[in-house]
Amino acid sequence: MPAVIESLDREGRGVAHVEGKAIFIEGGLPGELVSYTSYRRKPSFEQATATAIHEASAEREKPRCPHFGVCGGCSMQHLELRAQVAAKQRVLEDSLWHIGKVAPEVLLRAIYGLSWGYRHRARLSVRMVPKKGGVLVGFHERKSSFIAVMDSCEVLPRHISDLLLPLRGLIAGLSNPARLPQIELAVGEAVTVLVLRILDPINAADEQALRAFADRHGIQIWLQSAGPDTAAPLHPVDAPPLYYSLPEFGVRMHFRPTDFTQVNHAVNRILVQQAMALLDPRPGERIADLFCGLGNFSLPIASRGAQVLGVEGNVELVRRAGENARANGLAARAQFQAANLFEAANCAAFGAGGYDKLLIDPPRDGAVEVVKALGEDGPRRIVYVSCDPATLARDAGVLVHAKAYRLAAAGVINMFPHTSHVESIALFEK
Numbered sequence: 001m002p003a004v005i006e007s008l009d010r011e012g013r014g015v016a017h018v019e020g021k022a023i024f025i026e027g028g029l030p031g032e033l034v035s036y037t038s039y040r041r042k043p044s045f046e047q048a049t050a051t052a053i054h055e056a057s058a059e060r061e062k063p064r065c066p067h068f069g070v071c072g073g074c075s076m077q078h079l080e081l082r083a084q085v086a087a088k089q090r091v092l093e094d095s096l097w098h099i100g101k102v103a104p105e106v107l108l109r110a111i112y113g114l115s116w117g118y119r120h121r122a123r124l125s126v127r128m129v130p131k132k133g134g135v136l137v138g139f140h141e142r143k144s145s146f147i148a149v150m151d152s153c154e155v156l157p158r159h160i161s162d163l164l165l166p167l168r169g170l171i172a173g174l175s176n177p178a179r180l181p182q183i184e185l186a187v188g189e190a191v192t193v194l195v196l197r198i199l200d201p202i203n204a205a206d207e208q209a210l211r212a213f214a215d216r217h218g219i220q221i222w223l224q225s226a227g228p229d230t231a232a233p234l235h236p237v238d239a240p241p242l243y244y245s246l247p248e249f250g251v252r253m254h255f256r257p258t259d260f261t262q263v264n265h266a267v268n269r270i271l272v273q274q275a276m277a278l279l280d281p282r283p284g285e286r287i288a289d290l291f292c293g294l295g296n297f298s299l300p301i302a303s304r305g306a307q308v309l310g311v312e313g314n315v316e317l318v319r320r321a322g323e324n325a326r327a328n329g330l331a332a333r334a335q336f337q338a339a340n341l342f343e344a345a346n347c348a349a350f351g352a353g354g355y356d357k358l359l360i361d362p363p364r365d366g367a368v369e370v371v372k373a374l375g376e377d378g379p380r381r382i383v384y385v386s387c388d389p390a391t392l393a394r395d396a397g398v399l400v401h402a403k404a405y406r407l408a409a410a411g412v413i414n415m416f417p418h419t420s421h422v423e424s425i426a427l428f429e430k
Contacts, residue, residue, distance in 0.1 A: 002054065005032045008087045010389075012075040012420035014050070025050050026142075027069070029057040029079055059083040064116065065154040072142040074155065074418040081417060085110045088412045088422045095389035096410065100397030108411025108425065111274060113267035115417040117157045120187040120244075121263040126171060128178045135172040137164055137183065155418060157187055163217060167194075170213050174206045184224075186257035188242035189265075193257040195222040195231050211235040228258035229316065246272055249300040251328050259317065260293055264415050271385070271413055271425065272300055275359065278409070278427045279383045281306035285356040288379070290341055290370055295321040295334065297359050297385075302334040309355075310336040344369045353377035360384045366391025371398045378403070382428040385413075389422050399428050406430075 005014035005028040014028025016036075027050035028034045034054065040047040053060075063069070063077035076084050089110060096102050122139075125147050129136050138150035153161045171177045182197040202210070202223070211234070214221045220239040224231040233239070243254045244265045249272070255261050262268040275297055281287055283305030289298040292310030294317055301308040302325070312318050318338045325334040339346040342365065350358060351374035358379040360367045364387055382405065386392035399405040410426040 002033060002035050003028075005030050005034060007090075010091050010420060010422070012079075012087070013047075021045060023048055026075075027078065028053075029060055031055075031057050032060070065152070067148055067150050067153075070141055071139050071148040071150060071153075072144070073139040073148075073153070075142075075420050077154075077418045081112075081115050081414075084417065085112065085412060085414050088414065088420075091422050092389045092392075092410065092412050092424050095393040096396055096407070097393075099390055099393035100395075100400070102393070102396045102400045102407050104407045104410035104426065106409040108274070108409050110411055111267060111270050111413040111425075113264055113270060113414065113417075115414075116154050117161075118264045118266065118417065119155045119185075120157070120265050121261060122156060122160075122185040124183045124185065126177075126180050126182060128172075135168045135177055137167045137171065156185075157192075159192065159217075160185060160187070163219075166213070166217065170209065173209060175203050176200055184257060186242055186255075186261075187265075188240075188255075189244055190240035191242060192219045193222055193233075193239075193242060194219055195224050195257045197224050199225075201225075207234070222257060224258070228256075231256065231258050244268070246296075246300060248273055249276075249303040251299045251303060251324075251330075253294055253296065253299070253324055254327065255294055255320065259320065262296070262415065267413060267415050268296070271415075271423075272297060274425060275383050275385060276300050276304065278425070279357055279359055279381065281308075281357065286354065287357045287359065288350050288355045289359045289361075290350065290367065291360065291362045292321060292336065293317050293361070295324050295336070297361060298334050298336070299325060299328055299330055301359070302330040303328075306333065306357075308334050310334065311339050311341060311350075312336065313338065313340045313342075341367065342369055344373060347373035351375045351378040355379045357381045358383070362386070362391075364388040364391060366395050368395055368398065371395045371403065374399070374403050376404075380430045384426045384428065386424045386426065387421075389424060392424060392426060396426065396428070404430065 003016035014025040016023045022045040025036045025048045034050040035052040036048040038046040038048040059080045068077045136147040141148045179199040184195040186193045281301045281304040285306040289310045298310035315338045318336045321336045325331045347370045405428040408427045413423040415423040
């Protein structure tokens with residue numbers, strides 16, 4: 001059945017209406033006339049896949065990856081990059097208006113960076129599938145728990161993409177490949193680490209094979225037997241530490257391969273610069289950085305002369321943030337503490353007049369308890385970095401309608417090119 005695509009939804013699917021019913025069509029772009037096949041039907045909507053493009057959009061591009069459409073890692077390679085960002089900007093604006101009933105006074109210029117080879121963090125699934133040739137290493141197929149058959153990946157750094165086939169051979173040769181379900185990737189500026197999740201101890205022959213693989217490909221291999229804190233280096237044990245740098249602020253951030261860091265280091269540098277420009281930290285100011293992680297924003301704030309308190313729920317990240325502050329000579333101006341910021345009792349102090357400014361960088365659940373706790377004498381300026389437009393919009397509604405802040409500016413961050421994932425940044429002022 002033919003349909004005209006009217007827009008894109010939050011998942012990057014084309015939206016059409018046929019006989020009054022919304023049809024969400026994977027592979028369709030705005031303005032295109034497509035034929036489609038539905039795979040899910042509900043009374044008010046259908047989900048479908050485009051089977052033919054009769055009139056193509058001028059913004060359509062040939063996907064660079066041969067696995068696009070099967071692998072679930074990307075959803076928008078068929079759309080020109082600037083159009084991807086424009087679609088994400090619309091998702092942000094629509095969310096702010098329809099959920100929070102707010103609109104930014106200024107739309108910030110979108111933050112761009114590398115569009116290929118940008119994923120410095122990834123979690124690759126591993127599974128033995130004899131019908132598909134043995135061991136598979138890669139991302140899940142779209143809408144499936146199966147692992148895509150991949151021999152390359154365009155969003156991974158080239159040296160990691162080139163390891164996908166050798167990794168399949170390595171794991172197939174281990175004594176119990178079925179007990180290795182996952183590989184976590186962490187790329188630093190001086191070393192690349194692969195963390196192999198092992199459910200059973202390895203034997204001497206396995207260890208020798210892993211050591212030889214690490215030497216041959218110039219990487220470091222870690223083993224993880226249980227939770228993230230059990231990850232430890234296998235070989236070489238004297239490899240350089242993992243770190244990324246923020247040159248404008250003279251900061252180097254060390255991290256473990258299982259720590260949360262932004263996947264796109266190049267865009268992260270621009271994001272931190274933008275956040276500091278909006279926050280404008282100055283000597284003598286007291287600033288709180290909530291959901292601070294390793295101190296990605298805390299240390300640049302301290303480098304500008306302000307006193308910063310970083311708050312994070314993960315005790316191990318708090319400890320490593322303190323180590324980073326000391327290593328960068330910023331411990332006198334950057335302190336860190338552990339607290340669960342999803343509990344109202346832990347948020348009250350940040351709205352009680354003790355801080356001049358606030359930076360918030362929460363996970364997808366947002367920071368509703370934080371914004372609800374803000375009082376009349378709360379911080380005069382808030383920079384909110386978001387990885388979910390819906391929770392940002394919800395929290396923006398609280399800030400504007402209940403707490404008397406202005407949404408002075410907002411814009412998108414293209415942290416994950418070729419996916420529908422929308423990161424954004426917003427500035428609120430009294």
